[in-house]
Structure formats: structure tokens, C-alpha cells
Amino acid sequence: MEASIRLGSIRGIPVGIHYSWFVVFFALSGILALGQYPTNYPEWSDAEYWVVAVASVLLLFFSVLLHEFGHAVTAQKLGIPVISITLFIFGGVAAISQDAESPGDEFKIAIAGPIVSVLTGLTFAAIFIALGDINEQASALVGYLALINIVLAVFNMLPGFPLDGGRVLRSIIWKVTGSVRRSTRIVATIGSLLGSLLFVLGIFAIFQGNLINGVYSVAIGWFLQNAASQGRQQVEQEVALRDVYVHDLMQHDPVTVDPGLDIQTLVDDYVLGQNVRGMPVCDDGRLVGIITVNDIKEISRDEWPRRQVSELMTGLAELQTVAELTPVNEVLRMMAEHDFHQIPVLRDGNLVGLITRSGLLRYLQYRQELGVDA
Ligand SMILES: [Zn+2]
Incomplete structure (x- = not known):
């Protein structure tokens, strides 16, 4: 999930919002200000409904962030780098660079989010009690947040992948059976069943006239089903590629290309002329960087004849490389994490090949077509 708006960074983790989150922001503010709060508190003014509703949604946003930080900080403590936290239409997602390597780690990372939500809910409940009846609006606000955080924890603990409860259950089955593949299959199946159930319940809700909740439920159901099947595919793929290394499928x-080459010639003779997206840059046979279509896109077309490869390339210092014996699973992770399309392969500091995303995808497709992993 690519964030559309960067909010900043906490503990080195970039935090952002995806555009789809605003759908929830407006819809939920409207539901609370025009429906729920007027029903429960008929004597407030319109302004009070809106202020309390918007505050509720913003603090819900904050609660979801805390939940995701629960996962993220736990992963960091276990030595697993966290790429980002993004809020989107269905809540939040902490992108963690790799799956946990042991069932114990997976259990800790998965359970941390719901634990944070329960603690957040209890904190709001304590504030609710402490407030007594000093201020009805403040009580309504913290009461809503106490409830919604507990709902968040309970929903996330449903035992289907990709929900936290599914990951918790997976870690337990993994621990018992020793098989990450089998445990993923089980919780992904439960995840798709949960998704289907939410989908059907949503349809019923729509027919009963509960349009907004119904549509949201259908959408979450659809999202869960997709995520469950993707999670299963990803694990199947990782297992299938366990014994595949860079030298098996590198080019x-x-x-x-030469660092002194101008961009116009690079585009004409190489990118379009030879149909390549990224090219290692070599000076006298030594690798000095890489230049890709993305780098070229940074400058306008009329600058192409005047600019050189060396000005636009990613230099050796920032370049990620792999060895011939690097497992392909690790390459896939690097490509996903940094959005690389190609990575140079080095042996004793010399360029011996290039591994590309398109080459990798082709390789996966051939395996699938030939039924090698079935
Ligand atoms: Zn979670």
C-alpha cells in the first residue's frame, strides 16, 4: 500500500495516509454527526454533533495508528525492519519487510496490535469513568472511543488470515505442525470464509436498507478474500522457490553502458533499441552504477542530448547488489521493499549478471504453467 500523503516519521517509520482513507473519514463523520449522536443526544446543537463526530473519527485514526505501532515496534524489537505504516479505507497496515522466521516471533508481532487496542480502549473507558457527568459531549466522545477500540481488537482477533487473529492461529498451528505452508493454508481458508460471510451479510444489510454499512461490509469481505488468497499464494511461492538462487535465473x-553516454543515445540505442529497462553502468569493465527508465523520467526530453548517464545514474555507494548464491526469495523481498526492477549480480566485485523483475515473473509463470510446484 503506497501512501498518498506522508505525515512524517516516528521511530524511523514513515507514516502516511492513502486517499481511500478520506472516504472513511467523511462517511463516518457523517454517520456519527447525522445519525448516531443525534439519536443518542437529541438536545445538542448541530455544531456540537459535528465537532464531536470529527473528533471521534480523528481519535479513531489515532487509535488505529497506535494499533499498527504495536505491530511495528514489536517487529523492530525482534530485528525485523519496518518499511512504513499506512492508513487506508479498511484501517491500517504496517508493512514489515519480511515474514517472521519463527512461530514465536509471528505470534508476538500479531498479538501486539490487538493488545494495544484493548489497552487503548481501557484507557478511554477509565477516562469515561473519571469524567462522570461533568460534560456530556466529552463523555460521548471517550465512550465511543472506548467501545470502538474494543470492537477493533475483537474484529482483528477473528481467526482468519490476513487478520491478526489469523496470524496468531497460524503461528500456533505452525508451532504444533512445524509447517508454515500447512498452517497458512488453514488460516487462509478461514480468512476467505470470513470474507464470504461478511460479503453475504453486507448484501443482506443492503436489502434491509442499511446501505452504508452493507456496502462497507461487502467491500471488507471482498478485501479479506483477496488478501487471504494472496497470502496463500505468497507462501506457496516462497516454499516453491526455497532452493532457487540468483544464478538459476539471472541474465x-x-x-x-558507458558513464559518458548521453541520455538521447541511451534511449534510442538501448532502452528502445534493445528493449531494456535498466542497465548497469561500467567504466573499463568495472561496475560504477545503474541507470533505469525511472532515472531518465526525472528530466525533460529536451535535456536528453545534453545530459550524461553518470549524472543520472544511481552510483555504487547507494547501489544494492546480490551474489549468484543469493536466494531468489531474498531478491523478491528486496524488489518489493525498494521497488527495484533490476539488481546487478556481482562476483568478487565484478559484474556477472543482472536479475530483473520481468525475468523473475516470467520464471514464476513458467513454473506455474508447467505445474512444477503442484
Ligand atoms: Zn493488526
Whole structure:
């Protein structure tokens, strides 16, 4: 999930909002200000309904962030880097660079989010009690947040993947059976069943006239089903590729270019001329960087004849490389994490190949077509 708006960074983790989150922001503010609060508190003014509603949604947003930080900080403590936290239409997602390597770690990372939500809910409940009847609006606000955080924890603990409860259950089955593949299959199946159930309940709700909740339920159901099947595919793929290394599918003798080459010639003779997206840059046979279509897009077309490869390339210092014996699963993670399309392969500091995303996808497709992993 790519964030559309960067909010900043906490503990080195970039926090952002995806545009789809605003749908929830407006819809939920409207539901609370025009429906729930007027029903429960008929004597407030319109302004009071809206202020309390918007505050409720903003604090819900804050609660979801805390939940995701529960996962993220636990992963960091276990030595697993966290890429980002993004809020979107169905809540939040903490993108963690790799899956936990042991069932114990997976259990801790998964359970941390719901624990944070329960603690947040209890904190709001304590504030609710402490407030007594000093201020009805403040009580309504913290009461709502106490409730919604507990609902958040309970929903997330449903035992289907990709929900936290599904991950918790997966870690337990993984621990008992020793098989990450089998445990993923089980919780992904439960996850798709939960998704279907929410989908059907949503349809019923729509027919009963409960349009907004119904549509949201259908959408979450659809999202869960997709995520469950994706999670299953990803694990199947990782298991299938366990014994595949970079040298099995790298491109030998890749097209390389000279650092002094101008961009116009690069585009005409290489990118379009030889149909390559990224090229290692070599000076006298030594790798000095990589230049890709993304780098070229940074400058306008009329600058192409005047600019050189060396000005736009990613230099050796920032370049990620792999060895021939790097497992392909690790390459897939690097590509996903940094959005790389190609990574140079080095042996003793010399360029021996290039591994590309398109080459990798082709390889996966051939395996699938030939039924190698079935
Ligand atoms: Zn969670």
C-alpha cells in the first residue's frame, strides 16, 4: 500500500495516509454527526454533533495508528525492519519487510496490535469513568472511543488470515505442525470464509436498507478474500522457490553502458533499441552504477542530448547488489521493499549478471504453467 500523503516519521517509520482513507473519514463523520449522536443526544446543537463526530473519527485514526505501532515496534524489537505504516479505507497496515522466521516471533508481532487496542480502549473507558457527568459531549466522545477500540481488537482477533487473529492461529498451528505452508493454508481458508460471510451479510444489510454499512461490509469481505488468497499464494511461492538462487535465473552478460553516454543515445540505442529497462553502468569493465527508465523520467526530453548517464545514474555507494548464491526469495523481498526492477549480480566485485523483475515473473509463470510446484 503506497501512501498518498506522508505525515512524517516516528521511530524511523514513515507514516502516511492513502486517499481511500478520506472516504472513511467523511462517511463516518457523517454517520456519527447525522445519525448516531443525534439519536443518542437529541438536545445538542448541530455544531456540537459535528465537532464531536470529527473528533471521534480523528481519535479513531489515532487509535488505529497506535494499533499498527504495536505491530511495528514489536517487529523492530525482534530485528525485523519496518518499511512504513499506512492508513487506508479498511484501517491500517504496517508493512514489515519480511515474514517472521519463527512461530514465536509471528505470534508476538500479531498479538501486539490487538493488545494495544484493548489497552487503548481501557484507557478511554477509565477516562469515561473519571469524567462522570461533568460534560456530556466529552463523555460521548471517550465512550465511543472506548467501545470502538474494543470492537477493533475483537474484529482483528477473528481467526482468519490476513487478520491478526489469523496470524496468531497460524503461528500456533505452525508451532504444533512445524509447517508454515500447512498452517497458512488453514488460516487462509478461514480468512476467505470470513470474507464470504461478511460479503453475504453486507448484501443482506443492503436489502434491509442499511446501505452504508452493507456496502462497507461487502467491500471488507471482498478485501479479506483477496488478501487471504494472496497470502496463500505468497507462501506457496516462497516454499516453491526455497532452493532457487540468483544464478538459476539471472541474465548473463547483461547490456551495459558507458558513464559518458548521453541520455538521447541511451534511449534510442538501448532502452528502445534493445528493449531494456535498466542497465548497469561500467567504466573499463568495472561496475560504477545503474541507470533505469525511472532515472531518465526525472528530466525533460529536451535535456536528453545534453545530459550524461553518470549524472543520472544511481552510483555504487547507494547501489544494492546480490551474489549468484543469493536466494531468489531474498531478491523478491528486496524488489518489493525498494521497488527495484533490476539488481546487478556481482562476483568478487565484478559484474556477472543482472536479475530483473520481468525475468523473475516470467520464471514464476513458467513454473506455474508447467505445474512444477503442484
Ligand atoms: Zn493488526
